[in-house]
Amino acid sequence: MNINNSNFASIDEMRHKINAAEQKTNQTASKTGEKTTTFGEVLQSTADRVRFSKHAARRLETRNISMTKEQQARLEEAVDQAEEKGMTESLVMVDDLAFILNVKNKTIVTAVNDTSNAVFTNIDGAIIN
Incomplete structure (x- = not known):
């Protein structure tokens, strides 16, 4: 018609x-x-996965940071937790690794493996997983 x-x-x-x-x-x-x-x-299925920004991927490579499947699963769990709590930028600790997560985009924006003297700013929450 x-x-x-x-x-x-x-x-x-x-x-x-x-x-x-x-x-x-x-x-x-x-x-x-x-x-x-x-x-x-x-x-x-694509939206459910956590992504790494170019900067974070470069940090993982230059600092020789590798993650086990179990650590990756815990990182993805943390993304869900951050969403549930309404966070926008959060610090996610997985064992001795620290990640800054943009929750809306489900994107890791940076990664750190030595947190002994680290200062994290512009975050609205932290998840220790």
């Missing part, structure tokens, strides 16, 4: 076209045995 008398499709027409295309894709995938993944699922 074209309501606006122009050459543009209505919202309902576009929804119908999108649904038809998705059904066709799903039918093709089910015939070939492939598992389909929606854009939303891909976006959600």
Whole structure:
């Protein structure tokens, strides 16, 4: 149904076209045995992971900081805790490693492995994990 008398499709027409295309894709995938993944699922799985900024990645490399899978899991837990508490910039301690986390972007902005004389500013919370 074209309501606006122009050459543009209505919202309902576009929804119908999108649904038809998705059904066709799903039918093709089910015939070939492939598992389909929606854009939303891909976006959600990517959004759930913590990222490292270029600066933090460089710090990890130059300071020879490596993390075990268990430490990475604890870091990801800390991201969830920081979100739950409403933090924006937080210090996350995992064993002897310190990370500054931008909670909104789920991004580690810097990493430190020697905290003996460290001073951390512009944070609104700390998570010791």
